[in-house]
Amino acid sequence: MKRVFLFLIVGILASAAVFGNGDGEKERSYVTIGTGGVTGVYYPTGGAISKMVNRKSDEYNLKATVETTGGSVYNVNAIMSGDLEFGIVQSDLQYQAYKGLEEWEGEPQEDLRAVFAIHPESISLLASDESGIWTLADLRGKVVNIGNPGSGNRKNAIDVLMLAGIDPDRDIQAEGLQAVEAAAMIQDGRIDAYFYTVGHPNGSFKEATAGAKKVHFVSIHGPAVDDFVASRPFYAKSVIPVKANYPAANNTGDIRTFGVKATLCTSAKVSEEIVYSLVKEVFENLAEFKELHPAFAILSDESMLEGLSAPIHPGALKYYREVGLIE
Ligand code: GLU
Secondary structure, three states, X not given: OHHHHHHHHHHHHXXXXXXXXXXXXXXXXXXXXXXXXXXXXXXXXXXXHHHHHHOOXXXXXXXXXXXXXXXXXXXXXXXXXXXXXXEEEEHHHHHHHHHOOHHXXXXXXXXXXXXXXXXXXXXXXXXXXXXXOOOHHHHOOOEEEOOOOOOOHHHHHHHHHHHOOOOOOOOOEEEOOOHHHHHHHHHOOOOOEEEEEEOOOOHHHXXXXXXXXOEEEOOOOOHHHHHHHHOOOOOEEEEEOHHXXXXXXXXXXXXXXXXXXXXXXXXXXXXXXXXXXXXXXXXXXXXXXXXXXXXXXXXXXXXXXXXXXXXXXXXXXXXXXXXXXXX
């Protein structure tokens, strides 16, 4: 009798697992978060967000997965085409995409929506000692990775080169490699330097500074940089904490540069419920979230709403209003 009963229970459970409970319970939504290369900060950031969401998968009927991608520009375009539901995007590119500038000249991405801002990213330039590159002017004639076309750093690198009076097409040998390859390439002597717009610390610069070949960061500052930063709302001066993060780099102090913020973006087509659930999980567990990467240490509820230029998605807005972060 007992055994028959047990079989019955097991049978019911098994069919429930296969067929669902059939009482109109909602289907689970699957969302993908586009990030960047595995040695950057976007990839672990996507992992941290999905970790928060997935512990409540049953409650929210939501499962998030993370994809490594070419970076910000790729992420904006994939969100717009519906290939990704979420993506991490540099704040300068969020602005340009929504307004139809630069990469999106004349094609405003009107359905792009902001969710929240995350860590600061610095435009970072690393060179090998043997390349003789100690200032921006020394880049002339050198082999420099400015980044793959889908990356956010490529546009930043071109802007910095132009500010230094260097034509990226004529005055340097510009390479278009993914950031994930750059650390090994500088150690192999196949590139002299590389640009990466990224949070610190990150795996790429850890790898690049840990090899046998001596390398160092090059500062990006001066009057032309000051004017450029002052005239654009999404840029701010920043410092790369070299000593604390990359002790093997051949620098005597921290490095001055400028940068942006990483932001989470989505499309107006993604449902309010999905965005609300994701935002709620991250904000309600912010202390825990911040422990998932050292670049998150300075995050606060307020800082996470600064640096957004596309309209905030209604699902996120609903949460921010509920907790009084936005009127
Ligand atoms: N900021 C870079 C980009 O948009 C990615 C940095 C990262 O992966 O952490 O391409």
